[in-house]
Amino acid sequence: MAGYCGKLLRVNLSTGEIKKEPLDLTVAKKFIGGRGLGSYILAQEIDPKVDPLSPDNKIIFATGPLTGSSAPTSGRYMVVTKSPLTGTIACSNSGGFWGAELKFAGYDLIIVEGKAAQPCYIYIKDDVVEIRNAEKYWGRLVSETTSLLLEEVGDKKARVLTIGPAGEKLSPIAAVMNEKYRAAGRSGVGAVMGSKNLKAIVVRGSGCVEPAEPEKTKELLSTLLKKIRENGVTGQGLPNYGTAVLVNIINENGIFPTNNFQKAYFPDADEISGETLAEKYLVKKDPCYRCPIACGRYCKVDGEEGGGPEYETIWAFGADCGVNDLAAIIKANNLCNEYGLDTISAGATIACAMELFEKGYIKPEELDGPELKFGSAEAIIEWTRKMGAGEGFGAKLAQGSYRLAESYGVPELSMSVKKQELPAYDPRGVQGHGLQYATSNRGGCHVRGYLISPEVLGEPEKIDRFSLEGKAQWAKLFQDLTAVIDSLGLCLFTSFALNADDYRDLFNFIVGENYTTEELLTAGERIWNLERVFNLKAGISPAEDTLPKRLLEEPIPDGPSKGHKHRLAELLPEYYKVRGWDEKGVPTAEKLQALGL
Secondary structure (H helix, E strand, O other): OOOOEEEEEEEEEEOOOOEEOOOOHHHHHHHHHHHHHHHHHHHOOOOOOOOOOHHHHOEEEEOOOOOOOOOOOOOOOEEEOOOOOOOOOEEEEEEOOOHHHHHOOOOOOEEEEOOOOOOOEEEEEEEEEEEEEOOOOOOOOOOHHHHHHHHHOOOOOOOEEEOOOOHOOOOOOOOEEEEEOEOOOOOHHHHHHOOOEEEEEEOOOOOOOOOOOHHHHHHHHHHEEEEEEHOHHHHHHHHOOOHHHHHHHHHOOOOOOOOOOOOOOOHHHHOOOHHHHHHEEEEOOOOOOOOOOOOEEEEOOOOEEEEEEOHHHHHHHHHHHHHHHEEEEEEHHHHHHHHHOHHHHHHHHHHHHHHHOOOOOOHHHHOOOOOOOOOOOHHHHHHHHHHHHHOOOOHHOOOHHHHHHHHOHHHHHOOOOOEEEOOOOOHHOOHHHHHHHHHOOOOOOOOOOOHHHHHHOOOOOOOOOOOOHHHHHHHHHHHHHHHHHHOOOOOOOHHHHHHHHHHHHHHHHHHHHOOHHHHHHHHHHHHHHHHHHHHHHHHHHHHOOOOOOOHHOOOOOOOOOOOOOOOOHHHHHHHHHHHHHHOOOEOHHHHHOOOOO
């Protein structure tokens, strides 16, 4: 057996029972691993209508067959559960080294069930698995918890995954953090850990992931690394400036959402760009396990240092809040890392609050902190801290923008899909990407089918971003391929340079299979449909395949994409047709049967 460890851990926090179970390889290969396998197990084992914060929900930490292997960017793992933010299936991806370490310890995934009577953490060292008391770590910030746990286990090479105070306080925008600065950020997965009184999982392994075909793998890796290094995005843009290389590019296309998507062009974009970050604050690059791209940043400002910020973070606390102070954005990012908050949702929620304040919905007397004014550097720092701590009005912000705006009777001022905040691209100027936002299985999300790649960056080819032609087919293809990449345990950024055939070869040579490209993409389609069916059973209506009213009805007011709205009503029927679903957006019996679901 290669690629897979062939073993999973089941930890019941209610009873204290720990079981090691064999992995069903037939099922594993049908759903690949990672996101696919984790989602399949979750769908099999929980009622989709379960309360996400109840002991009956489960949380799964899943690696892919290529996680921990010699494949480039093979440090990824997924956190799969039912989301307290959206009510959909949640599957949040993180890099760093924790996922690879879990494979080295001999496990493909961990299924955590029930709820501990008091705060605890799970300790794994190869065959040794223990549930340990974590009361002394409860309430502590992420970096401190990480350092103290490494001290307690007496092994500086162990890897720590933990939640911060935001997860403990059950904020539906709380993240799961690993190695202090890496985040499985979206959908509130940190709150599910908090609801189980699970503070952390510490892992140390002594094994390795050997390929089935060492010589073929070695030859293939040489070819793929060359492709990654020669690609403009993965070989130059991301290594030199991190993900924030996108700031000026997206702004120049007039799709850089500003002041809670009231505009789409930010005049001060260069002041918060990746180029400015590199010039003023960058200490070093901070790559994940076996990553030749090294987009991760490690920055220092006013004596304070840490991982990040990423493009999405810079946008959320920057242009979306009308802030051009990069030092303040870095500080807000550091607070999200420490408290364990999703930076996209945190920044976008503050932006929403700023519009609510601007329009008179939030009154000055409600605030126990700085005025929520667009452009306020002070506001983004202090309100992020208060959100993380669940303090005063910050506790209201920590519920996310949809619940915040809804509490004032104007949910349409939340720029979210299925209650999850949209990321840093205005869909009015990228029609395919907007369709992907509306149909994403986890709500507002850019990494379920990154159509910015062809529509803006020209990878694998340049397509007209305003045109509707072929966009449904592009969305389906990118969504299916992304499901494959997430399930393999690789980073999505490899897809700028690699194609479906490359992923097929990696899987076949490392695992010892003989999948065709079509079979691999069908596995991606199977995963997408599995998630869709889960959501339908959970009560998520296809009517929620939509965008905020503003983006459908109000044209972009100025800049390079001026005058455009998103034409979702024209695209959605075609998308459902391309997916083989009925006109209401429900997978047909024939489609599910064809996919073996």
